[in-house]
Amino acid sequence: MNHPTEPTDPSWFERSQNVRMMIIALVVICAGLALADLFYTNPHPHFGIESSFAFQAWFGFVTFVVIVFLGRLLRLIVSRPEDYYHDGDR
Numbered sequence: 001m002n003h004p005t006e007p008t009d010p011s012w013f014e015r016s017q018n019v020r021m022m023i024i025a026l027v028v029i030c031a032g033l034a035l036a037d038l039f040y041t042n043p044h045p046h047f048g049i050e051s052s053f054a055f056q057a058w059f060g061f062v063t064f065v066v067i068v069f070l071g072r073l074l075r076l077i078v079s080r081p082e083d084y085y086h087d088g089d090r
Helices: 018-041 055-078
Strands: none
Touching: 018 055
8 A cells, every 4th residue: 555655845834934934924914904004094983992093903813812712611611521432341
């Protein structure tokens, strides 16, 4: 039976210089979008806080953190032991 061999050279996404370049590009894009918020005003905010600087950015980050922690809490509630389906006679 033929087993696939591991590639000898890392892919484009595994090379450290490319990973560093992608992280720098992501930071630059995020900073640029946050700075672009200085030149944009929401004409119809529903709440006063929506007019604060980079509201979408920090609100999205806080919401993501809350979702991650709620997921960890949900894991404690719904997870089963590792041998849950083990019938015990083996």
